[in-house]
Amino acid sequence: MELVAEHPVTITNPDKLLWPEANITKAGYIQYMIEVSPWLLPYLRDRPLTLIRYPHGVHGHSFYQKNCPTYAPDWIRRVPVWSDERKDVIQYVVADSLASLIWLANQACLEFHVGFTTLVRPTQPDSVAFDLDPTVAGFEPVREVALALHGLLDRLNLPHLPKTSGATGLQVFIPLQSGHTFEQTRIFTKAVAVYLERQLPNLVTLERLTKNRGTKVYIDFPQHGASRTLIAPYSCRATKLATVSTPLLWSELAAGALPEQFTITTVPPRLRKQGDCMAASNDLASLREIVRFLD
DNA sequence: GTTCTCA
DNA sequence: TGAGAACAACGCTAA
DNA sequence: TTAGCG
Ligand SMILES: [Mn+2]
Ligand SMILES: [Mn+2]
Numbered sequence: 475m476e477l478v479a480e481h482p483v484t485i486t487n488p489d490k491l492l493w494p495e496a497n498i499t500k501a502g503y504i505q506y507m508i509e510v511s512p513w514l515l516p517y518l519r520d521r522p523l524t525l526i527r528y529p530h531g532v533h534g535h536s537f538y539q540k541n542c543p544t545y546a547p548d549w550i551r552r553v554p555v556w557s558d559e560r561k562d563v564i565q566y567v568v569a570d571s572l573a574s575l576i577w578l579a580n581q582a583c584l585e586f587h588v589g590f591t592t593l594v595r596p597t598q599p600d601s602v603a604f605d606l607d608p609t610v611a612g613f614e615p616v617r618e619v620a621l622a623l624h625g626l627l628d629r630l631n632l633p634h635l636p637k638t639s640g641a642t643g644l645q646v647f648i649p650l651q652s653g654h655t656f657e658q659t660r661i662f663t664k665a666v667a668v669y670l671e672r673q674l675p676n677l678v679t680l681e682r683l684t685k686n687r688g689t690k691v692y693i694d695f696p697q698h699g700a701s702r703t704l705i706a707p708y709s710c711r712a713t714k715l716a717t718v719s720t721p722l723l724w725s726e727l728a729a730g731a732l733p734e735q736f737t738i739t740t741v742p743p744r745l746r747k748q749g750d751c752m753a754a755s756n757d758l759a760s761l762r763e764i765v766r767f768l769d
Numbered sequence: 770g771t772t773c774t775c776a
Numbered sequence: 777t778g779a780g781a782a783c784a785a786c787g788c789t790a791a
Numbered sequence: 792t793t794a795g796c797g
Pocket of ligand 1: 606
């Protein structure tokens, strides 16, 4: 089976079930990519990809892939990035077209993870994210912590919005003006996390050891770092329900939205009807004043 | 999913 | 001819 | 330094 976008792509095993419980085949996954590409591609632009591949579906063996396979067609964009530890360059894939998305989907890349910088300004984070991870099943504590964080960021007059991770937690993003450093964002994220832990001691933990977290929500503020990544907005997750990392309105979160409501099936019609609430706001934050005060 | 290597 | 392996890796932070 | 984490 062959699909033609900017380039022709041969689809192998289009009927293979990648998400059996959700009844999503590879062809269905590619259809999702085609439908959401206008909203997904902007979040992948100029960002080296960390991919997670599931060649035999979400229940099969998986592996991370950073280096672009040598057999990829030459129109797949590769960007060399030096890796200190490996003492070599990694040829990262950067998705710059629908055809790239389709080719990666055929490779069973189910998850697309990206960092906080782009190739345009590789040392400057263009957003801050608070990663809220529940320790035990149940979304209500996550919602409660997120809404408290919302109140705080509102009082600081910083633009921000939530997105489901597609797994069990939530991320709160602050889009930044250009010119910030990771040193500044580290000071800020840590101060906010410590503040929330004090404000909600029964609900929030900053404890690194899982066994010491009890049933609290872990504010994973170290996840905001130079070489760290988070699931990209509108990327699928390798979950039973084929959930999607989905930006939400605060009103939706306050009204009881749940991560499992946003899936490969529900997200395309949502985007067609309501558009992308993350793209809708173009307000950028400056942390300079707050960081100067904290420092 | 695809390629490569070793039986 | 076919089975099996490889396909990432690092900063953070507490101890 | 390393251990444990994501
Ligand atoms: Mn998370
Ligand atoms: Mn996390």
